[in-house]
């Protein structure tokens with residue numbers, strides 16, 4: 001399968017507020033929470049690993065994490081690693097690219113230890 005076929009354009013950078021989120025649904029039905037933090041874009045599952053609440057209703061914090069709005073679990077935006085309970089499992093993160101103003105989301109990143117392989121893209125279109 002060609003690499004380009006596993007990434008799909010899901011939104012434009014301008015649709016995501018700075019230090020904010022945008023919920024989207026991939027063509028395969030997966031719900032994804034796009035995050036813009038410090039001019040970097042990341043994409044995480046839109047289901048908290050604690051009790052399945054929508055991460056897109058949470059808050060992006062200055063330290064590069066996202067906090068679930070229900071019980072306050074906090075996850076690293078780039079790796080999904082749990083930074084604060086009550087969640088015990090990392091948030092799945094998706095590979096992500098920015099091409100021009102388009103945000104492209106790919107497959108779930110490889111699990112590495114307590115989180116996933118870091119996945120972020122800068123709004124300028126080059127990976128950090």
Ligand code: FES
Nearest residue numbers: 048050051068071
């Ligand atoms: S559902 Fe997210 S912390 Fe409980």
